[in-house]
Amino acid sequence: MDTITKPKYTGKRYRLDKPELLAPAGNLEKLKFAIHYGADAVYIGGQKYGLRSNADNFSFEEMREGVEFANKYGAKVFVATNIYAHNEDIEGIEAYLKELYEAGISAIIVADPAIIEVAQRAVPGLEVHLSTQQSTINWQAVQFWKEEGLPRVVLGREASLQEIAEIKEHVDIEIEAFIHGAMCSSFSGRCVLSNHFTDRDSNRGGCCQSCRWKYDLFEDARENEVWVSEEDTRDSQILKNFELGVNQLPLYEEGDQAFTMGSKDLCMLENIPDLIDVGIDSFKIEGRMKSIHYVATVVNVYRQAIDSYMADPENYVLKPEWLEEIQKAANRPLNTGFFYDTPDHEDHIYEPEEKAVPYDFAGLVMDYDEKSQMATIQQRNYFKTGNEIEFFGPNGTFFKQKVGEIYDEAGNLLDAARHPLQMVKIKVDQPVAYFDMMRKKK
Structure with missing residues (x-):
């Protein structure tokens, strides 16, 4: 980090x-x-x-x-x-x-x-x-x-x-x-971009997070300058601007990263x-x-x-x-x-974000049998035998392991927990408790 x-x-x-x-x-x-x-x-x-x-x-x-x-x-x-x-x-x-x-x-x-x-x-x-x-x-x-x-x-x-x-x-x-x-x-609370672009009022609960959209950038022609020529109209974006009577120079070329703020x-x-x-x-x-x-x-x-x-x-x-x-x-x-200070250009994101979250909430612990070391898990996202998982909880639970055999409530062996809120049982390496969470890497 x-x-x-x-x-x-x-x-x-x-x-x-x-x-x-x-x-x-x-x-x-x-x-x-x-x-x-x-x-x-x-x-x-x-x-x-x-x-x-x-x-x-x-x-x-x-x-x-x-x-x-x-x-x-x-x-x-x-x-x-x-x-x-x-x-x-x-x-x-x-x-x-x-x-x-x-x-x-x-x-x-x-x-x-x-x-x-x-x-x-x-x-x-x-x-x-x-x-x-x-x-x-x-x-x-x-x-x-x-x-x-x-x-x-x-x-x-x-x-x-x-x-x-x-x-x-x-x-x-x-x-x-x-x-x-x-x-x-x-x-x-003072942004009106959402209102302007989508007619969704930020101050009435409708913010569309337009600051995180992807934008193209253009520079206006200065007085007495003309940037758009007949040769330039071979470029599709410049041609569109030319037809609209807009004399603007695209600052991004095709394939460049878009701008966000x-x-x-x-x-x-x-x-x-x-x-x-x-x-x-x-x-x-x-x-x-x-x-x-x-x-x-x-x-x-x-x-x-x-x-x-x-x-x-x-x-x-x-x-x-x-x-x-x-x-x-x-x-x-x-x-x-x-x-500590006023955020500057280093504190903003100017290119499309790469989502950082590498983990999914895979399951919720509903019960644990100390004798068999089997945990009853309510499935929240797909997981299968061999997945690397982590358990964590509010009382200090934290450990990593791999998913071993998976059983349904009737004791049938499964190769994966596929269904939302499905109750399954797996063996865990350490004790877990009700409401501990199981996560897996995406």
């Missing part, structure tokens, strides 16, 4: 008891995995008023089930209601928020002042957190929202550690910050002490539309790192295996975002 460590934060320290680890949950199953693997809280989307309209999202019935499950583990459930509402969105908000409160939701994450006002007036028992969509990055703005009655502000992703320290020095309020996941290539992903695993010492109250992981394998892996690693540092700060050591685990869930190259 390429190092992503930046210089240590050397400003004033603001220690706290223990930061909250806040995980994404795109559906009910992901919620349960996130909590099993160590999340203190999860944030979800309902079927209205959220910014991930393409995620599965939760019905009220699923919310109630999720809250009941979270309560068993001492975890909380937050709901993102973070759109910027248009006039037609206003009707129904009050009833929706009341339903969230009745479902047992601990807090809502809100950007629009109109929704904040409705929540405080109509459902005073429902805690309101300010969304990162407000791009709040200075202490006076945070003070404003505190005076408006909000107990927590989710900072804009552009806030630095120094700015966070100044906020904590001036304002006694909970601060939540993104510490892992995808970053917006523009100021968070997406940012690298944020990863602060190597900088846990700085995040804790500066006083961030909630460590937020991005990814409500990411896979179960991503959620479990990332939450599991950060849980270990946070607990290790809090148990013995003076002797804390970053473990290389944590970095290796993060890479197994990484979609893109990683960096430290805005925490």
Whole structure:
């Protein structure tokens, strides 16, 4: 793994008891995995008023089930209601928020002042957190929202550690910050490319991630210059421009890599002490539309790192295996975002991405028989005899082996586990536990 460590934060320290680890949950199953693997809280989307309209999202019935499950583990459930509402969105908000409160939701994450006002007036028992969509990055703005009655502000992703320290020095309020996941290539919440290209409003949940599309580049002719000649029209793209009356010079030749402008992903695993010492109250992981394998892996690693540092700060050591685990869930190259400096050209991706994830979620452990060393596995992706696999889990399970003989529930020998959610049995080299995961290399 390429190092992503930046210089240590050397400003004033603001220690706290223990930061909250806040995980994404795109559906009910992901919620349960996130909590099993160590999340203190999860944030979800309902079927209205959220910014991930393409995620599965939760019905009220699923919310109630999720809250009941979270309560068993001492975890909380937050709901993102973070759109910027248009006039037609206003009707129904009050009833929706009341339903969230009745479902047992601990807090809502809100950007629009109109929704904040409705929540405080109509459902005073429902805690309101300010969304990162407000791009709040200075202490006076945070003070404003505190005076408006909000107990927590989710900072804009552009806030630095120094700015966070100044906020904590001036304002006694909970601060939540993104510490892992995808970053917006523009100021968070201010991009209108999706609206322009596809009529899908980013601020109403429709972002098409147009910054990660593949683009051709052209240079306009300068005044009194003509680049397109009759000879040039032999090139198909130049001919098309010529016919349209556009005098542009293509900067790419046929076969060249296309241009993108997406940012690298944020990863602060190597900088846990700085995040804790500066006083961030909630460590937020991005990814409500990411896979179960991503959620479990990332939450599991950060849980270990946070607990290790809090148990013995003076002797804390970053473990290389944590970095290796993060890479197994990484979609893109990683960096430290805005925490230490302003990202530059080295922190963006200008060519089509090569997806980095080399592992698939192959199976979920449902049972383990110690005497026979046989594990009952619920198949999640195809695997067969001879595949190299890894087991990992929230209680420290981690080992590698090859798949030996595979049996179905009736004891019949199989050459592969082919069917989604099929229950099979395999012999394992070490003990495993319920909800441990089995992954395989792609």
